[in-house]
Amino acid sequence: MRPEVPAAASRTSRASFGERLAAARSGKGSLCVGIDPHPALLAAWGLPDSPEGLERFSLAVLDAVGPVSVALKPQVALYERHGSRGFAVLETLLVRAAEAGVLTIADAKRGDIGSTMQAYAEAWLREGSPLAADAVTLNPYLGFESLRPALDLARSTGRGVFVLALTSNPEGRSVQHVGGDASVARSIALAAAGENADPDGAGRPGQLGHVGLVVGATVGDAAERLGLDLSRLNGPILAPGVGAQGAGTRELRAAFGGALPLVLPTSSRAILAAGPDGTRLRTAAERTRDELA
Ligand SMILES: O=C(O)c1cc(=O)[nH]c(=O)n1[C@@H]1O[C@H](COP(=O)(O)O)[C@@H](O)[C@H]1O
Numbered sequence: 001m002r003p004e005v006p007a008a009a010s011r012t013s014r015a016s017f018g019e020r021l022a023a024a025r026s027g028k029g030s031l032c033v034g035i036d037p038h039p040a041l042l043a044a045w046g047l048p049d050s051p052e053g054l055e056r057f058s059l060a061v062l063d064a065v066g067p068v069s070v071a072l073k074p075q076v077a078l079y080e081r082h083g084s085r086g087f088a089v090l091e092t093l094l095v096r097a098a099e100a101g102v103l104t105i106a107d108a109k110r111g112d113i114g115s116t117m118q119a120y121a122e123a124w125l126r127e128g129s130p131l132a133a134d135a136v137t138l139n140p141y142l143g144f145e146s147l148r149p150a151l152d153l154a155r156s157t158g159r160g161v162f163v164l165a166l167t168s169n170p171e172g173r174s175v176q177h178v179g180g181d182a183s184v185a186r187s188i189a190l191a192a193a194g195e196n197a198d199p200d201g202a203g204r205p206g207q208l209g210h211v212g213l214v215v216g217a218t219v220g221d222a223a224e225r226l227g228l229d230l231s232r233l234n235g236p237i238l239a240p241g242v243g244a245q246g247a248g249t250r251e252l253r254a255a256f257g258g259a260l261p262l263v264l265p266t267s268s269r270a271i272l273a274a275g276p277d278g279t280r281l282r283t284a285a286e287r288t289r290d291e292l293a
Pocket residue numbers: 034036075107137166167168169214215216240241242243244245266267268269270
């Protein structure tokens with residue numbers, strides 16, 4: 001049976017996603033835990049690489065780290081590899097997280113021509129969609145403006161998007177860093193800041209907006225070097241790369257400087273490896289959160 005629509009999907013509040021995230025951070029501190037059920041992790045937890053294993057893993061992570069994390073970020077490919085039954089597990093996770101009051105960021109990295117983008121936007125952000133999350137990651141390779149359906153839907157529903165700008169992987173440089181002052185990364189950051197200038201379209205500039213960026217914690221001084229003025233984004237910055245990819249507090253400070261208050265660090269494998277014991281898992285998340293504070 002299809003799970004009910006997440007509570008988050010039926011919200012009518014006009015608060016922007018950036019404001020909702022900031023409110024949640026003020027109570028819970030600032031850590032996003034990524035849910036990446038890799039086959040090796042399932043095996044280490046004594047679970048089968050099957051939809052059943054996936055469901056037990058996902059709900060155990062929610063129970064253990066939900067209370068100490070401001071958001072959970074399921075990596076949708078790890079669900080997709082189990083086909084429709086994997087996606088059914090993701091739907092259940094999104095419902096349960098909404099019921100538990102934990103924000104969800106679907107790490108789907110979607111991006112396509114506008115007409116197709118409309119369908120992706122509806123899948124991940126529309127009221128009533130079984131896969132609706134609080135936010136979704138987007139890939140702007142087809143041009144920032146191709147993301148328009150998702151930008152507009154996020155704005156009108158109080159949900160958010162995180163657009164890839166400077167990714168944590170070394171290969172990203174060959175696309176994102178080229179061009180000096182006119183780099184792809186800088187143009188994406190400028191476009192995102194422009195969207196956030198009036199985040200709810202109601203003439204209330206100054207609110208944190210619905211358009212976030214993904215900037216890896218591993219990127220060193222790239223943001224500064226390429227002229228991305230992240231402190232003017234007026235929206236959240238998702239920073240993967242913490243833990244398994246080698247970044248910690250020092251790297252976050254080096255990468256973000258004055259923009260650190262906007263940064264939501266996210267870590268997956270380094271925390272998930274502490275399971276399956278729920279107490280150890282929660283302690284690992286708390287320790288990571290507190291070290292990064
Ligand atoms: O959008 C992302 O979440 C993301 C962007 C990026 O630049 N780098 C990056 O690692 N990610 C995702 O963040 C997670 C990182 O996992 P860990 O390396 O295990 O912490 C994976 O799900 C990646 O797909």
